[in-house]
Structures are given as C-alpha cells and as structure tokens.
Amino acid sequence: xxxxxxxxxxxxISSVINSFKEVANDKVNIEVTSDxxxxxxxxxxxxxxxxxxxxxxxxxNKINGLKDTLNEFATNxxxxxxxxxxxxxxxxxxxxxxxxxxxLGWIPGKVSKxxxxxxxxxxxxIGWNQINIVKDSKIFHNIESxxxxxxxxxxxxxxxxxNVISATTDYSSNIVCSVEKENxxxxxxxxxxxxxxxxKIINNFINL
Amino acid sequence: xxxxxxxPCLDVKNGRVVKGINFIxxxxxxxxxxxxxxxxxxGADEICFLDITASNENRxxxxxVVEKTSKKCFVPLTVGGGIRSVEDINKxxxxxxxxxxxxxxxxxxxxVVIDSSKKFGSQCIVVAIDAKKNGDKWEVFTHGGRxxxxxxxxxxxxxxxxxxxxxxxxxxxxxxxxQLGYDIDLMSKISSKVNIPTIASGGVGNxxxxxxxxxxxxxxxxxxxxxxxxxxxxVKEAKEYLxxxxxxxxx
Numbered sequence: 001x002x003x004x005x006x007x008x009x010x011x012x013i014s015s016v017i018n019s020f021k022e023v024a025n026d027k028v029n030i031e032v033t034s035d036x037x038x039x040x041x042x043x044x045x046x047x048x049x050x051x052x053x054x055x056x057x058x059x060x061n062k063i064n065g066l067k068d069t070l071n072e073f074a075t076n077x078x079x080x081x082x083x084x085x086x087x088x089x090x091x092x093x094x095x096x097x098x099x100x101x102x103x104l105g106w107i108p109g110k111v112s113k114x115x116x117x118x119x120x121x122x123x124x125x126i127g128w129n130q131i132n133i134v135k136d137s138k139i140f141h142n143i144e145s146x147x148x149x150x151x152x153x154x155x156x157x158x159x160x161x162x163n164v165i166s167a168t169t170d171y172s173s174n175i176v177c178s179v180e181k182e183n184x185x186x187x188x189x190x191x192x193x194x195x196x197x198x199x200k201i202i203n204n205f206i207n208l
Numbered sequence: 209x210x211x212x213x214x215x216p217c218l219d220v221k222n223g224r225v226v227k228g229i230n231f232i233x234x235x236x237x238x239x240x241x242x243x244x245x246x247x248x249x250x251g252a253d254e255i256c257f258l259d260i261t262a263s264n265e266n267r268x269x270x271x272x273v274v275e276k277t278s279k280k281c282f283v284p285l286t287v288g289g290g291i292r293s294v295e296d297i298n299k300x301x302x303x304x305x306x307x308x309x310x311x312x313x314x315x316x317x318x319x320v321v322i323d324s325s326k327k328f329g330s331q332c333i334v335v336a337i338d339a340k341k342n343g344d345k346w347e348v349f350t351h352g353g354r355x356x357x358x359x360x361x362x363x364x365x366x367x368x369x370x371x372x373x374x375x376x377x378x379x380x381x382x383x384x385x386x387q388l389g390y391d392i393d394l395m396s397k398i399s400s401k402v403n404i405p406t407i408a409s410g411g412v413g414n415x416x417x418x419x420x421x422x423x424x425x426x427x428x429x430x431x432x433x434x435x436x437x438x439x440x441x442x443v444k445e446a447k448e449y450l451x452x453x454x455x456x457x458x459x
Contacts, residue, residue: 011332050328193284
C-alpha cells in the first residue's frame with residue numbers, strides 16, 4: 001500500500017511525516033510528494049495544512065493540476081483522503097481567514113473565526129481538548145469519546161450538513177473537530193501531535 | 209474543555225541538557241532526545257528546548273537534536289534560543305520543531321515576528337519575554353538576560369500579539385532559578401493584557417507554584433525545568449496535584 005502526504009508548501013509537515021512513518025513501520029509505503037501521477041496511483045492521500053486558509057489554498061493552486069487531481073482522487077475515484085487542520089478546513093466551500101477564499105467545496109460549509117466572546121476565550125485555541133464523538137467514524141476505531149487531542153487553530157469549519165460531523169470539541173461553542181463523508185475524513189486537531197491516541201487515529205486511517 | 213498544559217523545558221547547550229541557577233552554574237542532566245522521550249511518555253503536554261549554545265560553530269547541533277527528537281516525540285515540540293531570522297525558523301520547522309520561541313530577535317527586529325507568522329502561521333510563533341522588575345514596571349531583557357532593552361514588558365506583550373505571535377512565553381528574570389515561584393503579578397498583568405495564550409516561566413520550586421501560575425497568574429500553560437529534571441516531581445505527579453486543586457489537566 002502507498003500513502004501519499006501531499007507536499008504543497010503549506011508550511012511545516014515534518015511532524016505529519018514523522019508520525020505516519022512511525023505508524024507505518026516500513027509495512028506501508030509513506031511518500032511525500034506533489035507529483036500528480038504519484039497521487040493518482042496512490043491508495044490514500046493525506047492533506048496537511050498550516051498557516052491561514054488563504055495561504056494553503058493559494059499554495060494548492062500554485063501547483064498546476066493539483067486541485068483537479070485531488071478532486072478526481074477524492075470525489076470521482078472515492079479513495080480515502082484525510083485532511084488535517086487547514087487541510088481539513090479546505091474541504092469547505094469558502095473560508096474567511098485574511099480574505100474570502102474559495103475552498104475545495106467537497107463538504108458544503110464555511111470556515112469562520114471562533115467567537116472569542118469578547119476575550120473570554122483566548123485565540124488561537126491551543127492545547128489539549130477532549131473530543132466528543134457524535135457518530136461512528138472509521139478513524140475512531142478503538143478511540144473513546146472524551147479522548148484528548150492537540151489543537152491549534154483560530155478558525156472553525158461549519159458544515160451545512162450536520163450528518164458529516166463525527167466529533168466536536170467544546171471551546172466557546174461546540175466546534176466541529178472531525179468529519180467523515182464517505183471516503184473523505186478530516187480532523188481539526190493534530191493526530192500527529194496527539195501522543196499515542198493520535199497515532200492510533202493515523203493507524204486507523206492507514207488500515208482502512 | 210481546554211486543559212492547562214504542563215511543559216517541561218530542557219536547556220540544551222552543545223547538544224546536551226543543562227539547567228542553570230539564574231542563568232549560570234550549569235549542570236549536565238543528560239541527553240535531550242532521551243529526556244524528551246521520557247517526558248512525553250510521562251504525560252508532558254509539550255516539550256520545550258531552549259538552546260543556550262553560545263558559540264556559532266556549535267549552533268547546528270540543535271538541528272540534529274530536534275530532528276532526532278521529533279522522530280520519537282509525538283507531542284508538540286517548541287524550540288528557542290539563538291533564532292535570528294525567518295530562515296532560522298524555517299530550518300527548525302523543517303527539522304521537526306512544531307513551534308519556535310523567539311526572544312532577542314523579536315525585540316531587535318519586529319519584522320522577524322511579522323514575517324514569520326505570515327509565512328508559517330501564528331500557531332508556530334511563540335515570543336519569549338524575559339522580564340525584570342524595575343520600580344513599578346517590568347523591562348524586557350535580551351541576549352539570555354544580559355541586556356536591558358528598557359522596553360515596558362506589558363506594552364511589548366501587546367505589540368507582539370499585534371505582530372502575529374500565537375503565544376507568549378513569559379519568564380521572570382527575578383525569579384528564574386530561585387525556586388520561589390513565578391512572578392504572579394507580572395503573569396496576571398500580561399495574561400489580562402493580551403488575548404493570546406500565555407505560558408508562565410521562571411522560578412518554580414514546588415507544585416503549588418504551578419497552581420498559582422494558572423489560577424492567579426491566568427497562564428494557559430506552565431513551564432518548568434529543574435523540578436522535573438532532578439526528579440523532585442514527575443510530570444504525572446504535577447498533573448495529579450493540579451487536578452486535585454480543580455485545574456483541568458490532561459490525565
């Protein structure tokens with residue numbers, strides 16, 4: 001099996017690479033590339049993302065044909081794809097960080113700033129928070145509700161169809177922190193930085 | 209509910225862990241990779257490396273240390289010390305650091321924080337403020353506590369938030385190494401002044417000091433070095449203590 005971590009200049013992805021390699025333990029091939037043919041022929045794709053929604057979308061668009069290739073992979077061929085943090089947020093139609101920016105549109109919805117309730121909640125939402133699992137998701141196999149995950153973000157994904165939501169976390173409001181829509185998976189938190197329990201989620205995705 | 213974080217800090221010099229009393233009298237407390245692994249296995253919420261290597265020729269050692277550590281440690285890793293430029297930040301992130309902590313460069317050249325937070329995102333930019341009390345205010349020190357910039361620490365904290373810092377690591381120079389506890393007055397003033405998370409540092413001698421840093425100092429996270437290094441307390445004991453005092457922690 002071949003899992004590709006998409007390297008599109010979205011900031012720091014070394015932790016994602018390290019964690020997937022740790023879990024794969026040489027049994028699964030982990031490749032880091034933005035090569036379109038390699039992505040097309042791979043079994044699974046991981047879409048990381050750090051920085052702003054706009055900077056990630058811009059970086060994705062800069063690589064000729066990457067967006068179309070990912071579209072084909074995820075929506076036509078329906079192969080498993082995991083988006084992490086801004087990689088997950090980009091599933092939305094639109095994001096409002098920096099300026100209004102069009103997302104991938106795989107899951108209808110928007111990405112807007114977390115309401116800090118006049119300074120009551122500090123932003124970014126940084127640190128360990130518990131997830132509330134609201135529906136069975138394949139990546140949550142053997143993961144209990146209330147498990148701690150590591151978060152770093154100031155914006156939240158608000159999907160239109162609440163049925164895609166697999167987990168939420170409580171910070172200012174119930175923030176959507178995980179989705180599953182057919183073959184498309186996403187986490188707002190960072191499984192690659194969420195200790196052993198995070199590695200378990202990565203393991204679940206690899207073993208889908 | 210978001211949990212308060214406990215962050216053990218490892219002072220690293222020439223690739224080895226050391227920790228000083230008031231920035232001098234260094235003792236060797238082991239290999240950074242192994243130490244970081246012990247901490248992350250023991251429940252540390254994050255690991256912080258502070259590189260205090262003085263000579264330029266040994267500065268590259270930290271990259272190897274970070275690279276090795278990030279392959280073993282699956283909790284966030286923050287690296288600070290000697291960061292001068294956006295390029296230095298880029299190198300550390302590429303080696304596997306999740307965040308960088310910027311001190312002197314943030315004072316001397318505001319563009320470093322502005323540019324790096326734009327380029328890599330605020331989430332990985334921590335501004336470290338070394339502050340020392342002078343009369344009824346605190347002044348920001350640079351160069352590992354050697355130079356007084358004369359800048360007011362509270363104003364500076366607000367400015368760094370504007371420049372794009374994602375977190376502030378606030379160290380009391382007066383308390384660092386004394387084991388007398390954080391400068392709670394300084395902490396609470398800075399925490400109330402900004403809308404980004406603050407990390408309390410400098411002076412922890414017992415577990416009540418951690419409680420004070422969070423409850424009274426309003427810090428989102430507490431950083432400590434010596435109490436963990438020399439086995440006085442484990443991270444687990446610290447968390448259980450905080451939990452018993454009603455502070456939300458990840459257990």
